Amino acid sequence: MDLSVHTQPQYPLGGEERHTLAMQTPAPCEYSRATSVDDAIGQLEALNGNARILAGGHSLIPMMKLRLANPGHLIDINPLEPELNYIRQEGNEIRIGAMTRHRDMLESDLLERTFPHIFAEAEAVLADPVVRNRGTIGGSLCQSDPAEDLSGVVVALKGVAVLRGPGGAERLVEMDEFHVGPYMTAVGDTEMLTEVRFPIQPGHGSAHEKVERRAGDFAIVAASAVLSIQGGVIKSAGVACSAVGPTTMHIERAEKALVGQAPSEQLFAEAGKMASEDCSPSNDGRGPADYKRHVAGVLTTRALSRAAATALR
């Protein structure tokens, strides 16, 4: 009996052989495990930037297979999960550790109580349960995929990234500065994202709306909306759209138009129109740009309406 799998030449194969077998495998690289955050940063320093932090791996490993990422070395931070997987309140902030998995955010009572219902809604439609067992918030943000759902949530909630560098130096980076471009972030070669912080607002209501082609797919368009309503007036607002630009689109004009106003369907329709005008989608396999522009407006209006209903409940 010829079982070709047994007679196959030594695996894994690189270069030309890879193509003949249509095999998707990452290019050769080294691998090490981090023993602490500072050890991971020390390794990044020692490797002079030719390394990437490996968390859940569900963005980075596919990118390596496609040769869109070619790190010479992977520093696995999964051993740091006890230290970096947490969701906790500190003062007037919620802090989420970089190794917190999507499933933990989906199932977190603290997040659902503090930010109803944006995390639960976005995480329920982000990839599938098996992927959510592995993928992390740090990985999602550092992948900086403009079509990814959680990045939109973080932008709308005005999340702040904590980046740690050599010598324990920490800097706080807002999302507008964090997302530099598609698959590009402000995280330096010897820095690591350790935590994301979210301000808690009274009278909070939020929602995530998504249109996708099939369950678990990346969005055709998604919209994330956050409102804080006190005394019948919108005190603060966050609006972000995914998959309609080179980065997660922060719709600041809509936020400014919302603050100080009483919530109304007409107001949310205007904000949706601004999202539709201010995003910059492109034509691709998921649809033509004018369609995506239309959907961005509709989803933004819907998300704001539902956020307001939650806030006023």
Add this chain to the structure above:
Amino acid sequence: MLVSMTINGQEHSHDVEPRLLLVHYIRENAELHGTHWGCDTSNCGICVVLMDGEPIKSCTTLAAMADGHEIITVEGLEAADGTLDPIQQGFHEMHGLHCGFCTPGMMVTGRWLIDKHPNPTQMTDHEIRDAISGGLCRCTGYNNIVKAIRWAAAYEADAAGRS
């Protein structure tokens, strides 16, 4: 690099390249061919195995990342005497497969769903379909897979009631 892990209760240790994917380690180093290798892009869910009890896509995990961990593949579901796990029996009873390519991933994911669900006999169709939404089947239309998982849950509840 030297990678060691427990697969279905058995120790495995091999010198591999750091870039080796877990699915290939399982199939080619451990020579367990029950785990299938499908889309290679974490979309199809055929390569799902349990790592420390949680289903993961083994095409998107490096063998190195599984070093020191406990893996259960579809071969590890059946009892030592060869008795099929109820989830496997369920796929047999309800004709939960046609070509069989997605079956290992569906069975492993179904096993996890029943184990983690507080009340498996009360699972809704939506819960089952959501749990297996990371797996693609091109034959069955999923109806029989949902029935197979439900069969296993009912069988186990029955068996627990009898004992």
